[in-house]
Amino acid sequence: xxxxxxxxxxxxxxxxxxxxxxxxxxxxxxxxxxxxxxxxxxxxxxxxxxxxxxxxxxxxxxxxxxxxxxxxxxxxxxxxxxxxxxxxxxxxxxxxxxxxxxxxxxxxxxxxxxxxxxxxxxxxxxxxxxxxxxxxxxxxxxxxxxxxxxxxxxxxxxxxxxxxxxxxxxxxxxxxxxxxxxxxxxxxxxxxxxxxxxxxxxxxxxxxxxxxxxxxxxxxxxxxxxxxxxxxxxxxxxxxxxxxxxxxxxxxxxxxxxxxxxxxxxxxxxxxxxxxxxxxxxxxxxxxxxxxxxxxxxxxxxxxxxxxxxxxxxxxxxxxxxxxxxxxxxxxxxxxxxxxxxxxxxxxxxxxxxxxxxxxxxxxxxxxxxxxxxxxxxxxxxxxxxxxxxxxxxxxxxxxxxxxxxxxxxxxxxxxxxxxxxxxxxxxxxxxxxxxxxxx
Amino acid sequence: xxxxxxxxxxxxxxxxxxxxxxxxxxxxxxxxxxxxxxxxxxxxxxxxxxxxxxxxxxxxxxxxxxxxxxxxxxxxxxxxxxxxxxxxxxxxxxxxxxxxxxxxxxxxxxxxxxxxxxxxxxxxxxxxxxxxxxxxxxxxxxxxxxxxxxxxxxxxxxxxxxxxxxxxxxxxxxxxxxxxxxxxxxxxxxxxxxxxxxxxxxxx
Numbered sequence: 001x002x003x004x005x006x007x008x009x010x011x012x013x014x015x016x017x018x019x020x021x022x023x024x025x026x027x028x029x030x031x032x033x034x035x036x037x038x039x040x041x042x043x044x045x046x047x048x049x050x051x052x053x054x055x056x057x058x059x060x061x062x063x064x065x066x067x068x069x070x071x072x073x074x075x076x077x078x079x080x081x082x083x084x085x086x087x088x089x090x091x092x093x094x095x096x097x098x099x100x101x102x103x104x105x106x107x108x109x110x111x112x113x114x115x116x117x118x119x120x121x122x123x124x125x126x127x128x129x130x131x132x133x134x135x136x137x138x139x140x141x142x143x144x145x146x147x148x149x150x151x152x153x154x155x156x157x158x159x160x161x162x163x164x165x166x167x168x169x170x171x172x173x174x175x176x177x178x179x180x181x182x183x184x185x186x187x188x189x190x191x192x193x194x195x196x197x198x199x200x201x202x203x204x205x206x207x208x209x210x211x212x213x214x215x216x217x218x219x220x221x222x223x224x225x226x227x228x229x230x231x232x233x234x235x236x237x238x239x240x241x242x243x244x245x246x247x248x249x250x251x252x253x254x255x256x257x258x259x260x261x262x263x264x265x266x267x268x269x270x271x272x273x274x275x276x277x278x279x280x281x282x283x284x285x286x287x288x289x290x291x292x293x294x295x296x297x298x299x300x301x302x303x304x305x306x307x308x309x310x311x312x313x314x315x316x317x318x319x320x321x322x323x324x325x326x327x328x329x330x331x332x333x334x335x336x337x338x339x340x341x342x343x344x345x346x347x348x349x350x351x352x353x354x355x356x357x358x359x360x361x362x363x364x365x366x367x368x369x370x371x372x373x374x375x376x377x378x379x380x381x382x383x384x385x386x387x388x389x390x391x392x393x394x395x396x397x398x399x400x401x402x403x404x405x406x407x408x409x410x411x412x413x414x415x416x417x418x419x420x421x422x423x424x425x426x427x428x429x430x431x432x433x434x435x436x437x438x439x440x
Numbered sequence: 441x442x443x444x445x446x447x448x449x450x451x452x453x454x455x456x457x458x459x460x461x462x463x464x465x466x467x468x469x470x471x472x473x474x475x476x477x478x479x480x481x482x483x484x485x486x487x488x489x490x491x492x493x494x495x496x497x498x499x500x501x502x503x504x505x506x507x508x509x510x511x512x513x514x515x516x517x518x519x520x521x522x523x524x525x526x527x528x529x530x531x532x533x534x535x536x537x538x539x540x541x542x543x544x545x546x547x548x549x550x551x552x553x554x555x556x557x558x559x560x561x562x563x564x565x566x567x568x569x570x571x572x573x574x575x576x577x578x579x580x581x582x583x584x585x586x587x588x589x590x591x592x593x594x595x596x597x598x599x600x601x602x603x604x605x606x607x608x609x610x611x612x613x614x615x616x617x618x619x620x621x622x623x624x625x626x627x628x629x630x631x632x633x634x635x636x637x638x639x640x641x642x643x644x
Contacts, residue, residue, distance in 0.1 A: 012582065020589040034560075129498075185543055214550065
């Protein structure tokens with residue numbers, strides 16, 4: 001009996017050892033197959049062309065009476081531009097959906113908006129409860145697949161976010177089942193997307209993400225062609241930086257600009273840089289660009305100059321500007337205020353004057369006169385509290401299309417998504433000013 | 441159609457539900473029937489989602505180590521296996537607690553170093569874990585060795601939706617169990633020492 005028990009014990013011990021050895025071998029095999037570090041892929045962009053200056057504005061979203069926020073843009077293979085954003089009865093509501101529309105570049109008209117992803121469809125696909133949806137970010141994979149990463153929350157506020165990904169092989173007409181990216185060991189809490197994704201030379205995708213739970217900091221996820229997370233790298237730490245935007249300058253150099261979420265003045269865009277393709281990033285520091293704790297977006301142009309869209313003020317989001325740096329992000333000069341309602345800050349408008357101002361702005365932005373009043377009513381619902389109303393132009397998302405045109409989408413008074421399209425000739429005609437207002 | 445990683449993730453929570461049944465003060469057969477029923481019910485879709493999908497939304501997938509320990513508990517209670525050796529249980533709790541203390545605060549952004557990052561495929565982490573599993577086997581701690589080995593194996597084969605090895609080794613609930621057990625153990629020792637102190641003083 002004792003001998004049999006002893007034999008059983010020895011057999012169990014051998015089985016455990018075999019399991020351990022097989023597991024070690026499998027682990028080593030996986031490590032060997034794991035993708036190593038990669039250089040950045042520098043986007044191929046059209047340079048300045050001999051063409052007339054062109055700039056036009058329009059509204060992408062059309063639903064009235066809803067909250068609309070956090071637009072993202074991506075160019076389709078046939079040269080159209082597809083926009084995504086989220087909207088619903090209010091931020092964080094259960095009826096929030098990811099919406100989309102397509103721009104016909106010839107006519108300059110946006111298609112009717114339609115639903116891309118819903119909370120219900122996402123939770124069915126993920127096989128887990130989802131309570132709300134948030135920021136979407138679109139990306140083009142190296143193999144041509146269109147990716148849409150968006151924020152999902154199962155419990156709590158935005159600190160409880162995780163990232164969900166869907167992909168499309170037909171330029172966004174239909175989408176795959178959702179998959180969740182696991183990016184944090186603590187209940188996978190608190191990872192959000194906002195910044196424009198970029199490519200690595202090996203075909204993997206860099207997705208700038210940020211955390212806002214215990215810390216507020218930026219990271220880069222490296223995601224392969226199947227949506228699996230290969231790696232992640234920290235851009236900052238602590239509690240003062242969010243929503244990184246990675247601007248790839250060369251195969252090994254990039255600049256990361258981040259929203260300043262701290263409380264110490266001056267309120268400035270946080271910047272970090274790398275010269276080894278993201279293996280190491282410089283310690284984050286304040287740049288010369290102002291930032292009122294709000295998102296920004298940017299692109300590196302064909303001549304290496306960097307163009308960003310941001311709220312270049314230290315408080316509030318009632319000014320949205322373009323700024324340019326021609327020395328790799330050291331010095332910045334203001335190019336143009338695309339929106340500026342700063343004058344109304346000192347003497348806030350009552351609801352009726354506010355509505356007429358919004359209607360006028362809507363008409364200037366390309367809305368039909370008949371539609372402008374309805375737009376103003378929708379904005380009033382979002383932007384007026386206790387009889388006082390304010391302006392908000394936020395969450396810019398800037399891309400440069402293959403043809404050379406720049407497309408900027410942003411949240412317009414929390415109620416609509418606005419689109420600004422301009423070309424390099426228009427940009428070059430804008431008088432540049434140093435931050436102190438002096439002209440160049 | 442659920443993918444493999446959805447099934448494995450939901451199954452882990454079904455095992456947790458079954459283990460909860462097995463801890464109930466019921467007869468052996470009733471406990472087993474309850475465990476099987478609860479595990480099945482957790483996975484059967486009611487409307488859009490199976491019941492296990494709701495806690496899954498909050499907890500994520502349980503680590504392989506958690507599922508193994510829950511299975512060990514449930515099966516051990518049913519078949520009357522002897523409980524885990526106290527020395528091995530303590531080693532397991534210390535390892536889990538130490539890993540949790542080292543991992544979570546830094547991974548959540550306290551400091552520039554992110555210990556979660558090596559979990560995506562660092563040869564160092566895999567090497568250290570392989571050695572730890574072999575050392576646990578050598579020290580006759582089969583449960584510790586299996587927790588590490590099965591986590592490595594599951595990670596290598598993409599058992600869960602996570603690509604990070606840490607998520608197979610550890611989860612916050614397992615960490616809370618280990619930290620709680622160690623804190624309780626420490627508190628008991630402290631109380632015992634305090635209660636015993638006058639008795640020591642007396643005879644001397």
